[in-house]
Amino acid sequence: EAGVVQSPRYKIIEKKQPVAFWCNPISGHNTLYWYRQNLGQGPELLIRYENEEAVDDSQLPKDRFSAERLKGVDSTLKIQPAELGDSAVYLCASSATGSGANVLTFGAGSRLTVL
Amino acid sequence: DQQVKQNSPSLSVQEGRISILNCDYTNSMFDYFLWYKKYPAEGPTFLISISSIKDKNEDGRFTVFLNKSAKHLSLHIVPSQPGDSAVYFCAASAEGGSEKLVFGKGTKLTVNP
Numbered sequence: 001e002a003g004v005v006q007s008p009r010y011k012i013i014e015k016k017q018p019v020a021f022w023c024n025p026i027s028g029h030n031t032l033y034w035y036r037q038n039l040g041q042g043p044e045l046l047i048r049y050e051n052e053e054a055v056d057d058s059q060l061p062k063d064r065f066s067a068e069r070l071k072g073v074d075s076t077l078k079i080q081p082a083e084l085g086d087s088a089v090y091l092c093a094s095s096a097t098g099s100g101a102n103v104l105t106f107g108a109g110s111r112l113t114v115l
Numbered sequence: 116d117q118q119v120k121q122n123s124p125s126l127s128v129q130e131g132r133i134s135i136l137n138c139d140y141t142n143s144m145f146d147y148f149l150w151y152k153k154y155p156a157e158g159p160t161f162l163i164s165i166s167s168i169k170d171k172n173e174d175g176r177f178t179v180f181l182n183k184s185a186k187h188l189s190l191h192i193v194p195s196q197p198g199d200s201a202v203y204f205c206a207a208s209a210e211g212g213s214e215k216l217v218f219g220k221g222t223k224l225t226v227n228p
Contacts, residue, residue: 004158033215040124040220041220041221042119042121042204042206042218042219042220042221043159043204043216043218044218045215045216045217048215056215091158091159093158102208102212102213102216103149103161103164103212104161104216105161106151106158106159106160107158108156108157108158109157109158
């Protein structure tokens, strides 16, 4: 079974440039998460989707961040424009809804460096 | 306000000995706890979990203990192996685990041969 697939794995951009990350969750997993992990910190939730619906986006900086999950499968996280403080690893995770406790399966992450 | 705290940034143990990683939480609504392991350049992988209705859960060399009154949990690895060297994250959730996971900052475990 393929795991959670993310791309690109690494991205280096100048500040004020846009960037987008893509995630393909585990087949059949209805719940998809985007987390951000800053250096030396634990992952912090940005947004959670149940199928196509964003059910928790309270931590998403909506002035520059946007996300979508068309057709309830793949998801894209966009930052426009990027700032120096956005340098982090962006982790996508998925879980099976209705399975009781959510055990998240994470992708390898997309490491963003903003210069 | 950090709701899940891992106060030891790093831990070093000898191969074959016990590793004990600690985690404290402040939110009394948390009732489901997980440990994730993370190798460099990889995403976190699920290791073991425990519900608040239990005080111990064991899976092979890994055991998690939960002390609800102290709002404290610990992960024991016995015996420790060099391949266990990784960053370990404690995470907590409310509503039986259906709410979002809140992670600690992680503890880097190094197991020396």
